[in-house]
Amino acid sequence: MKLKLITLSLLGGIALSACNNTGNSTQSTGVTTESNALEKLSSKNAIDTTIDVTDLNPQDWQKDWQDQISTLTTADKQRLKEVGYYVKAAKINIDNVYPGSNNNPDNVKRIERLMPKDNFERTFPLLISQNKVNGFYPAQTYSYTNFLRAAAVVPAYCGDFSDYPGDKTAEMANPDNICKRMLATTFAHAVQETADMSSIGLTNINDKIARTFASVAEANATPEARGAVERYFDATGPFATNGAHYAQIQNNYYYGRGAKQLSYPSNYANLSLMIYGNLLLLENPDLVQGDNILPYLSSIVYAIQPKNGRPSIAEVMDGSFKKYAQGNAATYAKMGFPFTVALVNGGPECKGQNHENTQTRIRAFRYFSESGRLFTSGFSLTAAEETATNCDNVDYADASIYAASQRYYYFDSSCKLVKWDSGNPIFGGSGYRDIMCNAAPTPSPEDKPTPPPTPAKTDYDGYKITVINDSMQMGIDKLHIRDLRGRDEGFDLAYVKENASAIFPDVTPWDVDKLVKYNNRSVVISYSPTWEQGSDIVHTYTCYPFDLTENVTVVIHPSSKPGENQCYTYPSDEE
Template sequence: MSHIFIRTAIASALMLGGQGVGAAQPADDYVAGQSYTGGSQVCYEGNLYKTQWWATASQIPSDALTSENRWDSPWILEASGACESSGDNDSNSGNSDNSDSGDDNTDSGNNGGTDSDNSDNTNSGNGGDSGGSDDSDTYISGQNYRKGEEVCYDGDLFIAQWWANGDDHPTDALTAENTWGSPWLLKEADGCSSSGDSDDDNDTGGDSDDSGNSDNDNSDDSGNDSDSTPITVSASASQSQITGGGIITLDASASGGDSNLSYSWAQLSPASPEADIASATSASTSVTLPSSTYDVSYVFSLIVSDGEITEEAQVTVQNLALDDTDEDDSDDNTDGSESSVTANISVSSINVGCSGTVTLDGSGTTGGSDISYIWSQTSGPVVKMSNYTGSSTSVTLSEVYSDVTYTFQLTASDSTQASDVAEVSISQDGCASADGYVMGISELEAAEESITSGDSLLEEVKDTVETRDNAVVEAVQPGRSANPENVLRVESILSEEDWDYLFALRAEEYTYTNFLRAVAKFPAFCGDYTDGRDADAICRKSMAVMFAHYAQETGAHATGWEVPEWRQGLYWLREIGWTEDTSGGYGACDASSSWAAEAWPCAINDDGGYKSYFGRGAKQLSWNYNYGPFSQAMYSDIYTLLEAPELVADTWLNLASSIFFFVYPQPPKPSILHVIDGTWEPNSVDLANNLTAGFGVTTNIINGAIECSSGTEDYRSQYRIEYYQSTAEYFGVEIPEDEELGCANMGQFQTGGAASLDIYWDKDWGWSADTPNNESYACQLVNYQTAYSALNEGDYAKCVEGNFDMTIDYQD
């Protein structure tokens, strides 16, 4: 089963800031002749638009409506008609994203409520609290319905499991192969026998139906309520519990009905791993359960119908993991043993002289099975390798001015998540003539230090986003005594059993080991404090907050399932409708129209099209201008994830992306970690916008422009609150009475707030008496996104090199 994920508002543009907006409408009105930075939202001719990147004064929002491709205009249409009515709380929903992201969830009708709305015409009034036919409206054809709303159709009571578009019909639930095959779920057969006909205006008078029968008895038009023979159905399994996977038999027992009965078996939960149902339409069928490294509780659904009446039954089967404690099993590293994989790199040459091509070969890696490979460059002038995920790769080194050394890294992993990292250094002799003005690397490093050393907030942020070497990260295994200290703290609070319980329906790629490795990458997450703050308490609250947002952002949002919604997080992995073979989309790839295309170049698929940077992982990382910076933070190499974006779904990066967002600020927004640990202390500008520390402000950071500031708590924010209350209780986190959990009355973060910070480098346009053309040959800190971040070591030198006619002397 392929886990696909509907876009969340959070991370479609992690790095881009946005404009603050008021409560009257989702964004400020567009100002003709004004330029807009990437991530800005405006209202124009009644529609909500957003800039994907910098928009000049001559580029107007409506250009998005006539562009052949999304990347032809800096503007994209976020929500049609979203700015027409300021009195409708839902008028800012649509497909809108948060103030700092590209797109919100695509309304595919299968989003499980993950931050998607587009429900301007949803007016049944049921919300998610209706229960029974007395409170349920008759289904109206063509109308959209929110998750949790109940409707009556043909006398039956249906409930929307998630957003249901106007073309999603309640009866689709009766023919869908799985319960997730339709947004509608049959809640109660004949549950609306007294609520009137379907597809009308609840006429319960003396009108006659199409067959000439009187409607005074409020029965449905088919007349089956009084004449049909009830169906009695039950489901059973040959074994209620199995260990290590295997084959079981599911049997149906049914009686009644007015014609031959049909049967339909489906796996209700979990979404993964998927069982193999041999004959889904037989009364009895064999089912193969795959082996698993953790216990899995399968719920199978049986639907029996005679063509008129439909009944459902369920049966649960426990598939227990093998208890393999054999210390001699080299493929099992859960006992804390070191990795069974040994990465090895052989090179064609360790010195290329003036120039040349070097082959890096990792095929000598030993141990494990199904070895996978990830290549990256960790030091030296930036070069691009021939591939990033094969057993071998090559790199061509052109002439350079000064002697340089390059370091390349190989991460090798096997099917059991055992991993190892190897590095190799290649030297090159300088032989090229200088191109322009020559500056020593030490001079550039000193200039960077001089500019940043006096900013205490910048230093705090740099400490928070510091990362560990991947050799340390890849060695992490549950129970390993040599795990980093913050990982040991997480393990003392969150066991693998806790992980399985909290994310019972997760995609199989979201493993406990992957979470621990994601934690290991960021020492500040659940790290120590030297000023008396309680690290354990902060860690508990961090996970309670993070997991609550997981439930909203990546949850199944299935109200009818056995597992409560607060434990349905991490259900989705990839954005719906996209596969790794899909070309195009979510890429600013044309260098002639976007500086981002040059800074973070899009890779090419086998079919010749650009690779797609659609949403992947727990934070739905999207767009090449986010994959590049994330790759830089994870591998010190922008190309690794630009060339192999699938790694954000298939490796520990699927969870590291969420911690990346958790610890990184988006000025003027603070990081969520700084809100929780008290580093962020709201100043007068923040307090004027009612921005105070608490769970509510973390929602504002994530999706403030959509879920906050309306005066009435948005339903998505309310879900987050409920999930947080549950996760906080689970982790033993006391929620103070004065903690603001919602954000309805909060404004947006503004420049001048406590978290305002310039974190990007751009050209310093100043004057110098001692340099060619009197140019500065320097960069300055700015508050808009560029290709160079002050949080990345070495980006200052890259900024100077990229903006001036100059050459770096790496030997100086």
Template sequence: MFKLKLVSVLIGSLVSANCLAMTAQIDPDNPNGYIVSRGQINAAQDAKTPNPMYDIWAKALETRANNIVEAISPGATTNPANVQRVERVFPQSEWNFLTQMAAPEYTYTRFLQAIGKFSAFCGDYTDGRNADAICKKSIVTAFAHFSQETGGHIAKTNTSDNPNGLEEWQQALVHVREMGWSEGQPGYTTGCGQNDWQNKRWPCAQNQGYFGRGAKQLSYHFNYGMFSEVMFDGDATVLLNNPGLVADSWLNLASAIWFFLTPQAPKPAMLHVIDRTWVPSQREQDAGIGYGFGTTINVINGGIECGAQNKTKGQPVNRIRYWEGLAHFYNVPVETDEENTCWQQTPYGSLNLNGATDVLYTNWDGNWKYYADRPGGFSFECELVGFQTAYSALVPGDYGKCVTNFYGSHASWPTIRVVDEDLTPPPVETPPVGGIAPWIATKVYVKGDKASVTVNGTTTHFEAKWWTQGDAPANGGPWKQIP
């Protein structure tokens, strides 16, 4: 059994270690704002995400251009390597075998295109793991969930509705739209129009419905917006304005692959549960969460389907039946440390991770701690948090957007502008008087810095009580007189 070893990084130690020297300065173009250098922003982000898992997670979400994806077709020699692997381990004959009841919008070509968008799905491994076996297990896992989310659920013995006697795990992808909904129906607009960061980033379009579509039944405007950004180079409006594409194009399967690859910290990506890139934290292990199909249920819908109270509930029982039937048919091995069930697990939504030092988070929020040596006591930094925000640690540039409050989601946060120039003050050449250099109006002083002021031949020494720039020492305020 292969188990990937990763460097362990303690979040608690990161917090204390990340008190960086931020030399924020008054913005010359905005006297009520501040500027920080891009170098400081990048250094702060790197200091907070040293664990290699961040790079692994981000790489799993890398995408190919849509013109490459739309050129993919079964058997094409130009197909990307991960698509060719899928064609080898799961050829069209197997697709046809599992989709005999499927809606016509789901095709093998679109399945390959959806996979082709993400190079990490059925991708290569360079550390001894069997990429073909992981690919096969990933597809079987996906189909077990498809069978629950969009399946027919018709008993094999029901010959009137199931004349071919198909197993329920052969009835995936029957629905491309949520039952009872059709295009042109506004709906699932909870939260639309509110003055919050979600609506600033993913504004609802008028007369559009964000009901469930596709193999994973993508729902709600914020999920359509997030998915659209991934599919269309950061443009959320494509699917917010035309959500029907998630039903009528290869996006109906790509939405499920995207979900399969995306960690929702502290929940891992399903791929990384399957290929064991993820290593469960001690809190997760104590909560019964480890490797196996059961954890993928917890990732998808743990609050409703996991825990002892849901042991006999229909949804998880179905998923497990479908997984076991598919795994048996396709000879997918189940390791001795893997559990197919999640009734013995604490749902992720109920898992108390406060104080955990071996859980990695993937969202940025403002660091609200007070810093006496910085203007206004603001940190001018963001920190990792265990809840969803407008900014992801896996998306390039989002840390800088968090610091500059790009979506206006930080109440009372100062106006911050990032500049490319180095803001490190130049060395002071003026000879010190009594060992203390003269005060310079344009220089940034932090708590403990000293300056001297000479008036009519008399020199007085001062020490800064907190961050200051441009405040004359003789006026007091941030300065105190010292011998």
């Protein structure tokens, strides 16, 4: 699919949320400088061109960040290499990929062998019909050929692990089995996301599977007729309505599209950065619902990218997450598919609600595991895959999940690698780094950031806020939370010392009602850094607002330099 448009070769859209100085209408020095750099970039590089979505330009992100990666410990370098096995795209001419071609990549040949075209089209009957459904032709958009071509872009999807850069798991000894489990996971989620039959009261999964791929866009929206769909801006950060780069995306829609129903700007950006090395799809999200590889590729890339400080779906299926998981995370890692539901949609589905949607996903996965259906030969199920009807027993925000997933896969606004999800993954390429880092100096080894400790889990089972102080040099004082709409004056939180964390509400002492009343409201947190010894100056900084609808972690970087005070909020639990 080609589109005539004016585009920026690199749009610096995923800046982190920097704190605002209270009483000052302008943003902090770092963000203002970055915005100026973006403005200059756009005026310099805006060109009229024809865009081809198959013109791939993946970046060697490990090389781009080698200056900082080289300062990491051996163990941390190894974790990044393992991430890099999956998070890489091939610069391939997909026109040469088609069913039966001897030139198909090895992972595509494996898919063809395990999931023949006849099985695929028999399982999803809409793909052999020439009829238009909900305004598009499923047989064209979701064709078997398009799936093979999408898989060809990501060589580790159904790969053989021959170049896996670490100790292989027991599961990796059988790449065919992992491939079938990955395919079944991809399509089980697609059943729930793209079928136009309600899951409420559904008892026969065959009926739902038969309607899979009946939608390519949420509410069947098209560029010409959006209907009642929302724009789906991120709740916090640069793509929120109050974000630093809202102006660049405010006229776009980021509703669900494709086999995964990719939603929210940050996910469009993550897909685009990995396969193009720029933010093409953030500027043009409608490309993800075209008759091209993107409806499938968006689902495949989502499955192999870690996000929100958690493992990727691929790392659950290949057993590698189990290598690092302890506590509750170790239990979740053994579940298999039900844990991926928590990773995909834990907020809406793993809190005692929307059980029918989770049950649809699990029933579809079981269906696909049987021989003679999607695959010529089936595969065995874990105990949870055999018995689960929901994912309520998975706390998708459990601290042990984040602890097992920490690796220097992200960078903060000072362009230092960090282990927590700052919102900026490092696979965007050198051009993206240059924009976002604004020519920041390379840190010396002694400046290597030390990750904050993993917050302890409390017994409080309602909404909670975890505040992490990622500074080694100063504490966070005068922490205050209030309702953004000004319904009251708010209340103070406790002091958080250097390189420490605190969870609110704490079990003792705490008036839980003070926090509970803010559920489902937009709130803001303000704070003051404890300045370096001898300073008489005290400033208060206000973080970007966020919605208190999840268990939220707020990472605060206090500094004696006003422009370096910043806040980041995660996870967002957005698909």
